[in-house]
Amino acid sequence: MMVNVLLTGSPGVGKTTVVRKVISRLPGSVGGFYTEEMLESGKRVGFRIRTVDGMAGVLAHKKSHGTYFVEDDRTEYRINLRDLEDIGVKSIIDAVESDDVVVIDEIGRMELFSDHFRDAVSHAFDSGKTVFASISKYGGSFEEELKMREGNRVFEVTADNRDSLPDVVLQALKG
Secondary structure (H helix, E strand, O other): OOOEEEEEOOOOOOHHHHHHHHHOOOOOOEEEEEEEEEEEOOEEEEEEEEEOOOOEEEEEEOOOOOOEEEEOOOOEEEEOHHHHHHHHHHHHHHHHHHOOEEEEEEEOOOHHHOHHHHHHHHHHHHOOOEEEEEEOOOOOHHHHHHHHOOOEEEEEOOOOOOOOHHHHHHHHHOO
16 A cells, blocks of 8 residues: 655754655655755745755745745745746656655645645645655645545654654655
């Protein structure tokens, strides 16, 4: 039986770090994307989106000229829908077509400003492929429905378990 794994947890707890450690050890072909913080003088100013095969763009930035704004607890970012869709959405669709595991880091409020992103995520979860994703801890109905789907295992990343969690996730992905 195919198992999907979703990581949740508070912002900054290390979800992406766990994602990157797991995908570096996964057997078979892996596609999709993960996010990275963009820092200036030690302060977060945005988020980069990077595909597993290395293509990168800006997901959100304080100075970006995106279409929508999203509020963060600490600051305000503009969403770059073009990079989200041209890089992130495309990487999900490509991974569903040709890879064993589809990585989506993250399914959250910034990404869900794009209907194309939401559709690609639904397509991935409906595809029968293994999906490994991070997802907002406190999301809306879309995120909650994904967490509750049959065949999905949800792990909360905490400061206490983030170092040992990659091994647990790898075991879960093996079914």
